[in-house]
Amino acid sequence: MKTNDVIIQFTAKIVFFIIFFFAIHIFLAGHYTPGGGFVGGLLASSAIVLLVLAFDINTVRTIIPVTYTTLTACGLIIALATASFPMLLGDPFFTHYFDYFTLPLIGKTSLHTAMLFDTGVFLVVVGVTMTIIQTIGEDE
Amino acid sequence: MAQLLYIFIPMLAAVLLPFLYKYIKSIHTGWFVLAVPATLVAIYITYIGAVARGEVFTATMNWIPSLAINFTSYLDGLSLLFSLLITGIGSLVVLYSIFYLDKEKEQLHNFYIYLLLFMSAMLGVVQSDHLISLYFFWELTSISSFLLIGYWFTRDGSRFGALKSMMITVGGGLFMLGGFILLSIMGDTYSIRELIAQAPELVNHEYFTWALVLVLLGAFTKSAQFPFYIWLPDAMEAPTPVSAYLHSATMVKAGIYLVARLTPIFAMSEIWVWLVSGIGLLTLFWGSFFAVKQTDLKGILAFSTVSQLGLIMSLLGASAVAFHVTNAEDTIFKFAAYAAIFHLINHATFKGSLFMIAGIVDHETGTRDIRKLGGLMSVMPLSFTVAAIGSFSMAGLPPFNGFLSKEMFLTAMLALKDFELFNFDTWGILFPVVAWIASVFTFVYSFYFVFYTFVKKREAQLPTNVHEAPIGMLISPIILATFVVTIFFIPNVIGDLFVKPAVIAIQPFLYSSPGEVKIAVTAWHGFNTELFMTIGVVMFGLLLFMTVKRWQKLYALQPEFLSLNRAYDGMMLGLDVGANRFSKLYMTNSMRSYLIYMFSAISVIVIGTLLFKGAFTMSFEGTAPIRAYELILLVVLVTGVITTLIAKSRLTAIIGLGSVGYTVALFFVIFNAPDLALTQLVIETISVALFLLAFYHLPPLTKVNERMRFQVNRAVVSIAVGAMVTILALSAQSQKVFPSISKYYEETVATLAGGGNIVNVILVDYRGFDTLFEIAVLGIAGMGIFAMIKLRLTKKENINENK
Numbered sequence: 001m002k003t004n005d006v007i008i009q010f011t012a013k014i015v016f017f018i019i020f021f022f023a024i025h026i027f028l029a030g031h032y033t034p035g036g037g038f039v040g041g042l043l044a045s046s047a048i049v050l051l052v053l054a055f056d057i058n059t060v061r062t063i064i065p066v067t068y069t070t071l072t073a074c075g076l077i078i079a080l081a082t083a084s085f086p087m088l089l090g091d092p093f094f095t096h097y098f099d100y101f102t103l104p105l106i107g108k109t110s111l112h113t114a115m116l117f118d119t120g121v122f123l124v125v126v127g128v129t130m131t132i133i134q135t136i137g138e139d140e
Numbered sequence: 141m142a143q144l145l146y147i148f149i150p151m152l153a154a155v156l157l158p159f160l161y162k163y164i165k166s167i168h169t170g171w172f173v174l175a176v177p178a179t180l181v182a183i184y185i186t187y188i189g190a191v192a193r194g195e196v197f198t199a200t201m202n203w204i205p206s207l208a209i210n211f212t213s214y215l216d217g218l219s220l221l222f223s224l225l226i227t228g229i230g231s232l233v234v235l236y237s238i239f240y241l242d243k244e245k246e247q248l249h250n251f252y253i254y255l256l257l258f259m260s261a262m263l264g265v266v267q268s269d270h271l272i273s274l275y276f277f278w279e280l281t282s283i284s285s286f287l288l289i290g291y292w293f294t295r296d297g298s299r300f301g302a303l304k305s306m307m308i309t310v311g312g313g314l315f316m317l318g319g320f321i322l323l324s325i326m327g328d329t330y331s332i333r334e335l336i337a338q339a340p341e342l343v344n345h346e347y348f349t350w351a352l353v354l355v356l357l358g359a360f361t362k363s364a365q366f367p368f369y370i371w372l373p374d375a376m377e378a379p380t381p382v383s384a385y386l387h388s389a390t391m392v393k394a395g396i397y398l399v400a401r402l403t404p405i406f407a408m409s410e411i412w413v414w415l416v417s418g419i420g421l422l423t424l425f426w427g428s429f430f431a432v433k434q435t436d437l438k439g440i441l442a443f444s445t446v447s448q449l450g451l452i453m454s455l456l457g458a459s460a461v462a463f464h465v466t467n468a469e470d471t472i473f474k475f476a477a478y479a480a481i482f483h484l485i486n487h488a489t490f491k492g493s494l495f496m497i498a499g500i501v502d503h504e505t506g507t508r509d510i511r512k513l514g515g516l517m518s519v520m521p522l523s524f525t526v527a528a529i530g531s532f533s534m535a536g537l538p539p540f541n542g543f544l545s546k547e548m549f550l551t552a553m554l555a556l557k558d559f560e561l562f563n564f565d566t567w568g569i570l571f572p573v574v575a576w577i578a579s580v581f582t583f584v585y586s587f588y589f590v591f592y593t594f595v596k597k598r599e600a601q602l603p604t605n606v607h608e609a610p611i612g613m614l615i616s617p618i619i620l621a622t623f624v625v626t627i628f629f630i631p632n633v634i635g636d637l638f639v640k641p642a643v644i645a646i647q648p649f650l651y652s653s654p655g656e657v658k659i660a661v662t663a664w665h666g667f668n669t670e671l672f673m674t675i676g677v678v679m680f681g682l683l684l685f686m687t688v689k690r691w692q693k694l695y696a697l698q699p700e701f702l703s704l705n706r707a708y709d710g711m712m713l714g715l716d717v718g719a720n721r722f723s724k725l726y727m728t729n730s731m732r733s734y735l736i737y738m739f740s741a742i743s744v745i746v747i748g749t750l751l752f753k754g755a756f757t758m759s760f761e762g763t764a765p766i767r768a769y770e771l772i773l774l775v776v777l778v779t780g781v782i783t784t785l786i787a788k789s790r791l792t793a794i795i796g797l798g799s800v801g802y803t804v805a806l807f808f809v810i811f812n813a814p815d816l817a818l819t820q821l822v823i824e825t826i827s828v829a830l831f832l833l834a835f836y837h838l839p840p841l842t843k844v845n846e847r848m849r850f851q852v853n854r855a856v857v858s859i860a861v862g863a864m865v866t867i868l869a870l871s872a873q874s875q876k877v878f879p880s881i882s883k884y885y886e887e888t889v890a891t892l893a894g895g896g897n898i899v900n901v902i903l904v905d906y907r908g909f910d911t912l913f914e915i916a917v918l919g920i921a922g923m924g925i926f927a928m929i930k931l932r933l934t935k936k937e938n939i940n941e942n943k
Contacts, residue, residue: 128922
């Protein structure tokens with residue numbers, strides 16, 4: 001039986017971006033309002049999962065040509081590097097640096113090294129979730 | 141500081157090697173490596189003058205200041221001598237390996253990285269003043285030795301030998317760590333120098349004997365003393381440069397170094413004197429006796445190394461005697477420490493060259509089996525000359541350096557029989573007797589090695605057309621052989637420069653500067669007992685050597701099942717089988733059993749603690765009234781759970797479970813926890829998607845078991861888990877022993893972390909460690925799933941690791 005998936009495919013194309021940008025927003029907003037790297041990562045993966053459901057794994061792989069195991073490794077390295085960087089300056093492991101800046105266009109904002117660490121978390125979550133889904137999904 | 145850096149230079153150089161190996165194919169990687177030890181030798185040579193005058197150099201760098209752990213490089217006579225041996229022999233070995241290892245066929249980058257790693261580790265061992273960093277480097281030598289022995293990892297024997305050496309030396313190292321910790325408790329410091337300064341008080345401490353025995357276990361395993369020597373012959377699976385370097389010249393001498401270094405602390409003990417000299421002597425005899433049994437060239441050398449290490453060990457034991465007599469510097473006991481260090485240098489020279497010759501023979505003829513070899517003298521004259529020099533020195537003949545140290549060894553052993561404490565007046569006579577017998581066998585295996593390889597008529601046809609080794613390969617052994625001869629003629633130069641400064645490290649209470657060590661080595665010292673003993677050794681040695689073929693059969697009398705190797709194999713097998721059997725008891729391969737274990741353990745622990753501590757209370761004070769939506773949600777939740785349980789099809793169950801998850805998310809929403817609600821919703825969505833994917837692979841529910849039987853134990857476990865959670869929640873709600881930490885977070889979130897959302901700030905800042913480990917676990921889980929699905933072995937694939 002040939003399934004008719006025009007509607008879901010069409011919707012997915014639009015909804016993917018909505019979810020994905022929402023994921024980015026949630027990730028960036030995490031320090032002040034609900035969100036963070038973990039939820040952001042999960043949301044981003046759910047956006048990709050939606051594509052997988054609407055199309056199929058191979059199509060999605062050509063659309064997003066990312067090796068998810070590498071992504072996981074990158075995330076772990078970023079997290080660990082952020083955590084160990086203060087040691088080079090003589091501070092304890094995991095020292096959190098932050099300050100407030102006034103940037104053009106955006107205005108007054110704060111920058112945290114926790115953000116970098118959260119980026120690592122984000123990447124690991126996306127990487128692992130997608131690794132699991134991809135490997136199970138591909139297994140025939 | 142620079143002095144400390146020298147230790148790490150090889151390790152830093154190792155970082156560059158993969159690139160050199162990859163991008164500069166035309167030049168053998170060994171040439172780049174050679175620069176490292178060669179530079180270090182040059183650096184350490186500049187220290188010789190000052191150290192020979194009795195100066196010491198120290199440099200310290202903090203490692204873990206909060207635990208008072210640091211790297212301290214302490215260069216005195218003993219450390220400098222070892223450092224020179226490590227880098228000097230290291231240079232020669234690297235040079236030799238360039239010709240030994242083919243640049244096309246071998247994984248050179250692996251080899252040299254392991255070798256450089258070892259070099260750093262070994263320099264660290266001999267220069268560390270801090271016990272913990274010493275231990276760190278000590279184990280690093282074991283690990284690099286493991287890697288080097290297993291270098292040809294496709295061979296069964298290599299892997300077996302690597303594992304065996306690692307098991308024994310690392311095991312001994314752990315004992316030693318225990319000894320170190322006891323020492324640090326006794327002296328309240330990790331510094332060896334400070335411990336030595338306190339030596340007189342330490343003797344009476346209750347832990348003293350424990351520390352002594354544990355440290356000796358470490359030293360004996362590393363230096364291949366009886367009965368731990370069994371790893372060394374199996375370590376001969378390593379490439380020959382490694383055997384020459386690690387397993388004869390340097391690493392196996394780490395135990396000797398440790399014993400020498402700690403002699404000032406432990407020498408006052410009777411147990412120390414007996415154990416070190418006794419085990420040393422037993423090893424000396426055992427090794428020399430069984431060396432004649434070997435048929436593999438490197439096997440002979442391995443047993444000979446064991447035996448020579450025993451010799452040095454027994455001398456160190458005898459040197460401790462000097463701590464027990466008054467005016468030791470005037471008595472005959474003073475010779476032992478000098479002889480030990482002197483022989484250590486000599487052994488490194490002649491054994492290094494012999495190993496290299498064994499490698500050359502193997503390389504050129506394709507076999508190391510002494511039964512197949514013979515008559516190589518005419519085709520390999522240079523190799524034969526070097527081998528003869530090394531062997532005669534090992535046998536203790538003039539004019540080679542082995543003769544001098546062998547004579548001094550006999551002097552020291554003869555002196556022991558005159559020592560009056562510790563029952564030496566009755567048992568002491570055994571020392572010169574056993575030493576003499578061992579010397580006879582040493583003579584026999586030395587001759588056996590050189591004559592059966594080079595002179596005896598060859599019986600079998602060799603597979604290849606044999607010719608002399610390339611000159612590059614011969615340079616290193618020739619240099620070493622030159623030392624063997626030179627040292628015989630200038631022993632006192634060596635003595636003043638190297639031996640005396642090292643001796644004062646062993647006997648610091650006796651002398652205050654190297655100049656006070658009044659010992660002069662002479663080749664000729666009149667007709668005394670030692671000379672007659674040597675003549676006796678030569679006569680009996682020659683006699684036994686002539687008849688070796690007749691009595692070699694006697695070795696077959698030793699039943700195989702009584703050997704130490706068999707004991708080791710049995711132990712390993714027993715551990716393996718036993719551990720497997722134990723695991724099989726509870727590892728049933730059924731997820732259900734595992735869940736039952738986990739859940740019952742958790743509920744027993746938690747409920748037990750609650751009961752035991754009387755922590756269970758119930759109070760509804762200050763709780764909010766139950767509202768209508770909560771009741772509705774509760775009904776939905778319970779319906780979802782029941783649906784999941786009784787569902788006939790898997791799809792219904794998944795949907796039921798999903799509804800449970802979403803309802804919980806709604807609970808979070810009405811209780812004002814947006815972060816949790818968000819996470820819960822997304823997790824629920826993704827797990828439903830995951831279920832749908834896995835759905836395809838699962839068997840239909842009805843086929844598994846038509847009707848799930850009611851099982852009492854499962855019911856008990858599930859009720860217990862439910863009860864546990866309920867009781868825990870109620871108790872936690874009803875009593876606040878500590879003020880909630882959320883107040884602290886609320887107050888500091890802006891000042892300490894510069895954030896506003898406590899939940900996320902906890903994740904990335906307050907409890908960043910947790911998150912770091914969690915994502916690491918997540919990554920591992922992902923890899924695990926990937927590996928299980930993608931890399932599973934099909935039955936057809938060959939699981940044999942050997943090529």
